[in-house]
Amino acid sequence: MTRAIVLVLDSFGIGGAPDAVDFGDAGADTLGHIAAACARGQCDSDMRRGPLALPHLARLGLFHAHRESTGAWAEGVEVPAEVIGAYGHAREISSGKDTPSGHWEIAGVPVRFDWGYFFDLEDSFPPELLQALEREADLPGVLGNCHASGTEIIARLGEEHMASGKPIVYTSGDSVFQIAAHEESFGLERLYALCETARRLLEPYNIGRVIARPFVGASAADFTRTANRRDYSVEPPAPTVLQKLESDGGEVIAIGKIADIYANCGVTRTLKASGHDALMDATLSALEEAGERSLVMTNFVDFDTLYGHRRDVAGYAAALEAFDARLPELLARLRDDDLLVITADHGCDPTWHGSDHTRERVPVLVLGAGLAPGSLGARETFADIGQSLAEHLGLAPMADGTSFIASPPQPDPLAA
Ligand SMILES: O=P(O)(O)O[C@H]1O[C@H](CO)[C@@H](O)[C@H]1O
Numbered sequence: 001m002t003r004a005i006v007l008v009l010d011s012f013g014i015g016g017a018p019d020a021v022d023f024g025d026a027g028a029d030t031l032g033h034i035a036a037a038c039a040r041g042q043c044d045s046d047m048r049r050g051p052l053a054l055p056h057l058a059r060l061g062l063f064h065a066h067r068e069s070t071g072a073w074a075e076g077v078e079v080p081a082e083v084i085g086a087y088g089h090a091r092e093i094s095s096g097k098d099t100p101s102g103h104w105e106i107a108g109v110p111v112r113f114d115w116g117y118f119f120d121l122e123d124s125f126p127p128e129l130l131q132a133l134e135r136e137a138d139l140p141g142v143l144g145n146c147h148a149s150g151t152e153i154i155a156r157l158g159e160e161h162m163a164s165g166k167p168i169v170y171t172s173g174d175s176v177f178q179i180a181a182h183e184e185s186f187g188l189e190r191l192y193a194l195c196e197t198a199r200r201l202l203e204p205y206n207i208g209r210v211i212a213r214p215f216v217g218a219s220a221a222d223f224t225r226t227a228n229r230r231d232y233s234v235e236p237p238a239p240t241v242l243q244k245l246e247s248d249g250g251e252v253i254a255i256g257k258i259a260d261i262y263a264n265c266g267v268t269r270t271l272k273a274s275g276h277d278a279l280m281d282a283t284l285s286a287l288e289e290a291g292e293r294s295l296v297m298t299n300f301v302d303f304d305t306l307y308g309h310r311r312d313v314a315g316y317a318a319a320l321e322a323f324d325a326r327l328p329e330l331l332a333r334l335r336d337d338d339l340l341v342i343t344a345d346h347g348c349d350p351t352w353h354g355s356d357h358t359r360e361r362v363p364v365l366v367l368g369a370g371l372a373p374g375s376l377g378a379r380e381t382f383a384d385i386g387q388s389l390a391e392h393l394g395l396a397p398m399a400d401g402t403s404f405i406a407s408p409p410q411p412d413p414l415a416a
């Protein structure tokens with residue numbers, strides 16, 4: 001009986017989703033396209049140079065998993081002589097390619113219903129919804145009311161927001177209602193209260209998340225979003241492995257955005273941290289303290305928020321390399337009976353059009369629990385992770401997913 005550590009690299013897809021075409025994402029490949037851009041010298045800067053270098057993830061089988069997912073090695077990468085982990089690639093069966101769907105499926109609960117979406121690119125929200133929000137929150141009106149990238153819209157409308165007191169409301173290809181407001185001129189607590197009002201008013205619309213997007217700065221040239229973002233998610237549709245562990249007396253340590261994503265369901269302790277280094281530090285210190293039958297789960301959000309949605313390929317590459325460089329610290333702290341899973345919740349290919357997520361397979365890199373190195377093959381749902389966690393943590397089986405602990409790794413099917 002022991003511990004599990006799950007690191008979710010937010011948006012780190014590895015291509016190859018069989019249903020990508022249904023999402024307009026056929027050919028999207030977050031890892032593959034970042035590697036290709038690096039190999040061609042397009043990501044050279046003061047931050048980094050040359051081909052994508054992820055030696056520690058590679059030893060866990062990342063590039064092998066990507067090759068099994070797409071049929072080709074990522075361009076320019078160094079394939080390790082030896083793989084020490086069990087690796088696979090998983091497709092998503094949830095209807096959406098958003099963060100809560102991906103995460104809940106990882107935790108054993110796919111989202112089979114359709115979320116509500118605001119499809120219209122302009123005048124996106126129903127007038128009666130906005131009128132109710134303005135009335136209940138005593139607002140002079142709202143700005144935005146469209147699909148947008150969050151950084152672009154505060155640059156465009158932030159000054160008008162400060163002058164008028166009207167918050168900026170916007171959405172995306174995800175099931176979200178986002179509210180951007182200045183931390184000082186509008187007020188952070190007031191923004192949170194507004195989001196709670198919106199959460200209540202959105203009940204009939206089946207929207208996954210309301211997101212508070214506070215920012216600071218004096219003018220369009222220097223508006224910056226802060227770490228005080230807060231997500232108001234609905235609850236998972238069935239008990240996830242986090243909740244099963246909590247009910248069974250185990251410990252669930254949620255780091256970064258995890259508690260928000262799971263609407264606090266099943267979380268016994270929350271560690272907030274901002275930035276990947278701080279998230280890794282928090283993960284390492286959680287490992288020092290985590291007792292028997294505990295799950296430590298961390299979401300590395302900057303891959304998605306700072307680089308994927310911003311279509312910043314070089315930034316994504318540098319962030320991957322920085323993450324990789326810290327992995328040995330984590331590996332050194334693992335006990336023999338710990339189970340480590342490194343995965344992702346969806347793709348967000350920084351070379352893709354628009355600014356939305358991309359439907360992709362995700363890597364499933366596993367170390368521990370007596371698993372021999374080798375391929376775990378094509379996993380038919382992210383829920384295989386939740387099922388494996390349940391088995392490892394001594395819980396009753398989940399309704400979905402096949403444990404990879406029960407089916408040991410196979411030789412790489414693509415090996416010569
Ligand atoms: O462009 P920003 O505000 O970062 O928003 C992105 O973040 C949201 C939640 O992950 C997504 O729906 C996408 O719209």
Ligand SMILES: [Mn+2]
Nearest residue numbers: 010011099345
């Ligand atoms: Mn995500």
Ligand SMILES: [Mn+2]
Nearest residue numbers: 304305309357
């Ligand atoms: Mn996102």
